[in-house]
Amino acid sequence: HATCAFDAVGGALTGTLLNALPKKSCVFVYGALSETPCSGISPLGLIFEGKKVEGFWLTEWISKQGKLGIMCVAKKAQSLKSEVARVISLEEAPTALLEYSKNMTAGKIILAPSP
Template sequence: GDWQTQLEGLIRDLKVKFAFDAIAGDMPGTLLTMMPPGSTVYVYGRLSSEPVGNVQPLDLIYRGKKLQGFLLTNWLMQGGMLQKLRRSIRTGKLVGKHIKGIFGSDFRDTSMSGMHADYCAFLTSGATGTKMRVVLKS
């Protein structure tokens, strides 16, 4: 079936008020349109390499919906030192057990001298779920 119709049904049934988007492009606007009044879509990535779009002004003006950027490190660093530590540990426990399969990341080792070429290769290949790890000689 139509994924948008299915997602709209889930949003309605589960009373979803917040969504996180890693794609950018038209997806945040599409998600925002599906969400109920007063909802927020947080954009935390740009896998599409396109600017955020497809945002309906009436969603923002009359329906009180919000589109906002989200950077995990900023969120983790809010509050005092003890609160930061507790939040980091709690987040690690919640998220860590789910980072498997397609949600996990593969690391590809590279050197300082090869880093630029490897990074350019990542950009052109459209690789997702893979991260570069710079290995320094001791």
């Protein structure tokens, strides 16, 4: 089971994520795309289940890693990848969205800007 989640949205999503996680879990909030305060967080989960919500600022985290730490993270990041099923034009988007929703594990569909 996952014991941490990263939240770029904030708002009600923070509480939804925290409530879905098991005891002693943490949600790291690194954005505020919803432009609303984090909400839906149960005080009982914080007190009795050891759950946490923490802010995460990548710039600050990197500054504490040192050169060796940054090199290790960079090496691990190189192995991350996303499968791309195909690249589409804006005109193909409605059909491609339907196709993607039927088989999301087949890879990402990339929307290419018009030439």
